[in-house]
Amino acid sequence: MAVRPRILLLDDDQELLDMYQEILGQMPSRPEVVTAxxxxxxxxLLESQTFTLMVTDLNMPKMDGLQVLSIVRRKYPQLRIVVLxxxxxxxxxxxxxxxxxxxxxxxxxxxxxxKLFLDCIESLLGREEQESGFRGxxxxxLVDLIQLECLSRTSTTLRITNGNLEGRIWxxxxxxxxxxxxxxxxxEAFKEILCWKxxxxxxxxxxxxxxxxxxxxxxxLLLETAQAIDEGQYQxxxxxxxxxxxxxxxxxxxxxxPGVEFLIEVPEEKTxxxxxxxxxxxxxxxxxMREVVEQYRKLGDDLQAGQLLNIEFHGSQRHLTCAPGVGKxxxxxxxxxxxxxxxxxNLKLLTxxxxx
Amino acid sequence: xxxxxxxxxxxxPLRKLPSGxxxxxxxxxxVTSTVPTSFPVAQVNRIARLVLQTFARGHEAGYPFAxxxxxxxxxxxxxxxxxxxxxxxxxxxxxxx
Numbered sequence: 001m002a003v004r005p006r007i008l009l010l011d012d013d014q015e016l017l018d019m020y021q022e023i024l025g026q027m028p029s030r031p032e033v034v035t036a037x038x039x040x041x042x043x044x045l046l047e048s049q050t051f052t053l054m055v056t057d058l059n060m061p062k063m064d065g066l067q068v069l070s071i072v073r074r075k076y077p078q079l080r081i082v083v084l085x086x087x088x089x090x091x092x093x094x095x096x097x098x099x100x101x102x103x104x105x106x107x108x109x110x111x112x113x114x115k116l117f118l119d120c121i122e123s124l125l126g127r128e129e130q131e132s133g134f135r136g137x138x139x140x141x142l143v144d145l146i147q148l149e150c151l152s153r154t155s156t157t158l159r160i161t162n163g164n165l166e167g168r169i170w171x172x173x174x175x176x177x178x179x180x181x182x183x184x185x186x187x188e189a190f191k192e193i194l195c196w197k198x199x200x201x202x203x204x205x206x207x208x209x210x211x212x213x214x215x216x217x218x219x220x221l222l223l224e225t226a227q228a229i230d231e232g233q234y235q236x237x238x239x240x241x242x243x244x245x246x247x248x249x250x251x252x253x254x255x256x257x258p259g260v261e262f263l264i265e266v267p268e269e270k271t272x273x274x275x276x277x278x279x280x281x282x283x284x285x286x287x288x289m290r291e292v293v294e295q296y297r298k299l300g301d302d303l304q305a306g307q308l309l310n311i312e313f314h315g316s317q318r319h320l321t322c323a324p325g326v327g328k329x330x331x332x333x334x335x336x337x338x339x340x341x342x343x344x345x346n347l348k349l350l351t352x353x354x355x356x
Numbered sequence: 357x358x359x360x361x362x363x364x365x366x367x368x369p370l371r372k373l374p375s376g377x378x379x380x381x382x383x384x385x386x387v388t389s390t391v392p393t394s395f396p397v398a399q400v401n402r403i404a405r406l407v408l409q410t411f412a413r414g415h416e417a418g419y420p421f422a423x424x425x426x427x428x429x430x431x432x433x434x435x436x437x438x439x440x441x442x443x444x445x446x447x448x449x450x451x452x453x
Contacts, residue, residue, distance in 0.1 A: 064371075091372060091448055095430055281418060288417040295406055296426050303399070305373055306429025313414060315421035 005031040005052040005125045010042040012060040039063030058085040069099045150218045155206035162196035165352040170210045177212040186213035194225045196356040251277035257350045262333040323351045373448040380404035382440030407435045
């Protein structure tokens with residue numbers, strides 16, 4: 001017997017909840033619809049029961065829909081989420097999708113809109129049933145991921161992002177056929193991408209028209225790159241000098257980014273020492289930067305402005321930037337003559353190198 | 357059928373990110389502002405204080421600077437020092453597609 005899908009409906013208006021419950025309950029898949037009139041209640045229900053889909057309003061007292069979304073998306077990545085709201089604003093729509101909702105819908109007001117809405121909900125529930133395998137937040141190494149795709153002899157395009165860097169790896173019938181980053185292609189791009197230690201990936205449709213630039217087997221490529229990383233810290237060369245690898249301290253390697261005058265890696269914990277390159281007065285500067293990041297992160301949280309990405313300080317003696325990270329922040333001093341646009345470009349480069 | 361038809365919403369309005377600018381003097385008083393009145397004055401004051409404090413602490417730490425740009429995923433705060441005070445620009449950011 002097929003298991004009935006379960007929908008959690010969240011809205012602060014009890015009358016609307018009752019109506020939604022009745023209508024959604026009559027859909028062909030006969031879902032079981034459970035209602036919650038507050039974000040706290042919805043989260044409590046999610047903790048104690050399993051749901052296939054959550055439909056939530058945005059505009060609610062106390063805990064609003066965006067707050068609920070940020071909690072739910074993090075704790076229940078497998079849950080499908082539909083925002084159903086009368087707030088039609090591009091900013092909220094954009095922020096909702098940024099938080100990973102599956103659908104953003106304006107509350108329907110005509111029969112046609114209701115039908116369309118119900119069709120979409122049914123489709124989302126159906127997709128859940130049809131999909132085999134697991135859905136969720138995966139945290140695997142890139143090597144595992146590539147091996148998995150190649151071993152299953154699939155054809156696909158992997159889009160990998162690391163900070164502001166983006167790379168692609170094309171796999172055809174289980175063979176890695178090409179790779180590309182912003183500045184490299186083929187084997188060099190593949191090696192560059194494999195040096196990234198963190199990031200996210202997206203599995204995209206195969207591209208049959210992609211020409212083959214990589215002739216080596218994926219096992220050979222992975223082995224070669226892993227050896228280079230194990231032997232030291234593989235630093236891909238800007239000129240694409242194949243196989244060049246050097247053992248360098250991370251901050252010294254980062255200092256090669258044009259315009260950098262000093263660097264401090266500031267640990268979030270006050271008890272830990274900062275690492276620095278060419279910097280003066282490191283303890284006091286670290287303490288100041290720790291305080292600044294903490295204050296602006298708090299401000300961002302209170303405003304619901306999203307993650308703190310970076311901070312720029314423009315001065316007549318030098319410019320400073322701070323890239324907040326997990327557990328530590330990277331403070332960089334830059335040449336004062338660097339124009340703002342160039343500073344931002346170089347900061348992107350520095351941050352992505354630091355992240356990898 | 358009245359199902360799902362929009363009815364007066366009694367819940368608290370969803371907070372929009374502020375857009376506009378304001379100037380603050382060296383004592384922390386807001387002098388002029390184009391920030392919508394829907395955005396709480398207390399928050400404007402809080403941002404003003406925070407910006408002035410950041411400028412001051414930067415000087416104390418040996419890094420005098422005249423311009424501060426804070427990039428959040430959905431919001432940008434841009435402040436310029438103005439004779440001890442500051443002019444602050446607040447702008448929501450669109451997500452890059």
